[in-house]
Amino acid sequence: MRSSHPAGRLPDPPSPIANDGDEVHFCRTCAFAGACIAVGYGKPELESLHCLVEHVGPYRNGDHVFRTGDPFRAIFAVRAGTVKTCLVDKDGREQVLGFYLPGEVIGLNAIYPEHFPCDAVALENTQFCRFSFPAMSALAARMPAVQQHLFRLLSKELGTASLLAGDHSADERMAAFLCDLGSRYAARGFSGTRFTLSMSRGDIANYLRLAAETVSRVLTRFRSQHLIAIEGRELELLDVKGLEKIGQNLLPD
Amino acid sequence: MRSSHPAGRLPDPPSPIANDGDEVHFCRTCAFAGACIAVGYGKPELESLHCLVEHVGPYRNGDHVFRTGDPFRAIFAVRAGTVKTCLVDKDGREQVLGFYLPGEVIGLNAIYPEHFPCDAVALENTQFCRFSFPAMSALAARMPAVQQHLFRLLSKELGTASLLAGDHSADERMAAFLCDLGSRYAARGFSGTRFTLSMSRGDIANYLRLAAETVSRVLTRFRSQHLIAIEGRELELLDVKGLEKIGQNLLPD
DNA sequence: CGGACCCTTGATCGTACTCAATTAACGTGG
DNA sequence: CCACGTTAATTGAGTACGATCAAGGGTCCG
Numbered sequence: 001m002r003s004s005h006p007a008g009r010l011p012d013p014p015s016p017i018a019n020d021g022d023e024v025h026f027c028r029t030c031a032f033a034g035a036c037i038a039v040g041y042g043k044p045e046l047e048s049l050h051c052l053v054e055h056v057g058p059y060r061n062g063d064h065v066f067r068t069g070d071p072f073r074a075i076f077a078v079r080a081g082t083v084k085t086c087l088v089d090k091d092g093r094e095q096v097l098g099f100y101l102p103g104e105v106i107g108l109n110a111i112y113p114e115h116f117p118c119d120a121v122a123l124e125n126t127q128f129c130r131f132s133f134p135a136m137s138a139l140a141a142r143m144p145a146v147q148q149h150l151f152r153l154l155s156k157e158l159g160t161a162s163l164l165a166g167d168h169s170a171d172e173r174m175a176a177f178l179c180d181l182g183s184r185y186a187a188r189g190f191s192g193t194r195f196t197l198s199m200s201r202g203d204i205a206n207y208l209r210l211a212a213e214t215v216s217r218v219l220t221r222f223r224s225q226h227l228i229a230i231e232g233r234e235l236e237l238l239d240v241k242g243l244e245k246i247g248q249n250l251l252p253d
Numbered sequence: 254m255r256s257s258h259p260a261g262r263l264p265d266p267p268s269p270i271a272n273d274g275d276e277v278h279f280c281r282t283c284a285f286a287g288a289c290i291a292v293g294y295g296k297p298e299l300e301s302l303h304c305l306v307e308h309v310g311p312y313r314n315g316d317h318v319f320r321t322g323d324p325f326r327a328i329f330a331v332r333a334g335t336v337k338t339c340l341v342d343k344d345g346r347e348q349v350l351g352f353y354l355p356g357e358v359i360g361l362n363a364i365y366p367e368h369f370p371c372d373a374v375a376l377e378n379t380q381f382c383r384f385s386f387p388a389m390s391a392l393a394a395r396m397p398a399v400q401q402h403l404f405r406l407l408s409k410e411l412g413t414a415s416l417l418a419g420d421h422s423a424d425e426r427m428a429a430f431l432c433d434l435g436s437r438y439a440a441r442g443f444s445g446t447r448f449t450l451s452m453s454r455g456d457i458a459n460y461l462r463l464a465a466e467t468v469s470r471v472l473t474r475f476r477s478q479h480l481i482a483i484e485g486r487e488l489e490l491l492d493v494k495g496l497e498k499i500g501q502n503l504l505p506d
Numbered sequence: 507c508g509g510a511c512c513c514t515t516g517a518t519c520g521t522a523c524t525c526a527a528t529t530a531a532c533g534t535g536g
Numbered sequence: 537c538c539a540c541g542t543t544a545a546t547t548g549a550g551t552a553c554g555a556t557c558a559a560g561g562g563t564c565c566g
Contacts, residue, residue, distance in 0.1 A: 015462050026454075044406035064433055083302060089501075089502040090501060090502065091502070093502075095418070097418065097475075108407075108408060108411060109408055109411040109412055110408070111404050111405060111407075111408035112404075112405045112406075112408035112409040112411075112412060113408075113412065117412055117505075137397070137400065137401065138397075139402070140394075140400060141393075141394060141397050141400055144390070144391075144394050147390065147393060147400060148390065150404065151364050151365075151390070151403065151407070152365045153361055153365075154361075154364075154404070154407035154411070155361060155363070155366075155407065155410065156365040157363035157411055158361060158362040158365075158407070158410055158414060159362055159365065159366065159409060159412035161411060161418075164417065164418055165348070165350065165417055165462070166348050166462065167462040209418070209419065209420040220332055248342075249342045249343065249344070250345060
C-alpha cells in the first residue's frame with residue numbers, strides 16, 4: 001500500500017561521483033541551488049564545486065547516514081527521500097530533532113562540535129549530495145555568493161529550531177506541523193496539499209513532544225472536522241486556511 | 254537589594270566608537286575573541302576589524318536593542334549585562350527564546366530573513382559591540398579564520414536551540430537551566446556556582462515553558478533538598494553534580 | 507501612602523500521558 | 537497457503553503533572 005515517493009523517480013543507478021549531464025535537473029530544487037547556480041557553468045569554479053560534491057546512497061528505511069560522535073567532514077543535501085535527525089539520551093530514549101525533505105540540508109549543527117551531535121536516519125529510500133565541508137569552506141572564501149549562501153542556510157535553520165519551542169496544545173502543534181510540511185513540499189516543487197507522511201505516528205509524536213496516541217487522536221479529530229483526509233500515511237490537506245488558523249502561533253509570519 | 258552585576262565594573266563612560274587602548278581586556282572573554290585575536294595586532298586587518306565594531310549602550314532594564322521586523326544590519330556581542338530575545342505572538346503573548354550573557358552574540362537568526370525575527374530586550378544595564386554584518390562578511394571572505402569563526406558561532410547556536418526541545422519534567426528543565434547558566438558564566442570567567450539571576454521568575458518560566466508558579470515551587474524544592482541556595486535573585490549552586498544528574502537528559506554530553 | 511510588580515504558597519482543574527486492548531498490515535517459516 | 541510474530545495505528549479508561557485561579561507579603565517608586 002505504501003505508494004511511490006512523491007519525488008516520482010527514485011532509483012537512479014547509484015552514481016558515486018557527480019557528472020554534469022542531467023544533474024542540473026535535480027539541483028534546481030536543492031537548497032544549494034543558489035550556490036551552485038551562482039557558480040555558473042563554464043567557469044573554472046564549476047569544477048571546484050563539482051569536485052566537492054559526491055552522490056551517496058541509496059540508503060534504505062532505517063539506515064544511518066551518520067551517527068552521534070562521527071567526525072564531521074561533510075554536510076548532506078537530500079536528493080530524494082526523507083531523513084530524520086535524532087538524539088538518543090542516556091536512557092536510550094530517542095528524541096527526534098527534525099525531518100528533512102528533498103532539497104534540504106543536514107549536518108550543519110556539526111560544524112561547531114566537529115562531530116555529529118545527532119543521528120541521521122533514512123525514513124525511506126534516500127539519496128544525498130555529499131559536500132565536503134573543508135572544500136566548501138575554501139570555496140566560500142573565494143566566492144562570496146557561496147559564503148553568503150552558507151550563512152543563510154545556517155541562519156534559516158536557527159529560525160526553524162525556535163518553531164517547536166513554546167508551550168502549545170496538541171492541536172496547535174499538529175496543525176502547524178502539517179502546514180509546515182505542506183509548504184516545504186510546495187517550495188521544492190511537490191504538491192503542498194497531497195503527500196505521503198514518510199515518518200511513523202511515533203516519530204511525529206516524538207518530534208512534536210506528544211504521545212503517539214495523542215497524534216492519532218488529533219488526526220482522527222482533524223479528519224472528522226474535514227480539515228484533512230488521511231488514510232494510513234497518505235495525507236491530503238483539505239482546509240489549509242483552517243489548519244493555519246489553528247497553528248498560527250507556531251507558524252512563521 | 255539588587256546587587257551589582259557579576260561583571261563587576263559595569264559603567265565605562267559610553268564610548269561610541271571602539272578605540273584600541275584597554276579594549277583588549279574586554280575582548281578576551283568575548284565570543285569573537287577567536288576572530289579578533291586571529292586578526293592579530295599590527296596587521297592591516299586590525300583596522301578592518303575595528304572599523305566594523307562599534308560600541309553601543311548602555312541600555313537599561315527593559316530597553317529594546319532591536320525589534321521584530323527591524324532591518325538586519327549588524328550582530329551584537331554582549332559586553333556587559335544580560336539580554337533576552339523573545340517573540341510576541343498575535344495574541345500579544347511573549348515567548349522567550351534565550352538569554353545572552355557577556356561575551357555571547359545575538360542577531361545571528363536574522364541573517365536569513367534579513368530582518369530581525371525577534372525582539373531583544375536588556376534585562377539590566379547592558380552594553381554591546383555592534384558588528385556591521387556586511388563589513389563582517391566582507392572581512393570573512395578575506396580571512397578564513399573569521400569565516401570559520403562565524404560558521405562555528407552559527408552552528409553552536411543551532412546546538413543550544415535543540416536543548417529545550419524535548420518533553421521533560423519541570424525539575425529536569427530547571428536543573429539543566431541552572432547548570433547551563435553556571436557553565437556559561439564559568440566559560441566567560443565569572444563564578445559558575447554563584448551568580449545573580451538577571452531575569453525574573455516569569456522570564457525563566459516562559460523560557461522553560463512552565464508557569465511562573467511552577468518555577469517558584471521547583472526552586473523552593475531544590476533549596477529544601479540543599480541543591481541550591483537562593484534568596485531573591487541571588488543564587489548559589491550547592492550541588493552541581495546533583496543538578497547535573499537531574500538535568501542530564503537535557504545537558505550536552 | 508498608594509500602586510505596580512514580583513515572588514511565594516495553597517486549592518482546584520484540565521490536557522495530555524500511561525496503561526491496556528483491538529485491529530490491521532506485513533514478513534517469515536512451516 | 538496459512539499460522540505466527542512483529543510492528544503500527546487506533547480507541548478507551550484512569551491518572552498525574554503542571555496550569556490556572558486565588559490570596560498574601562515584599563519591595564520599589566512615584
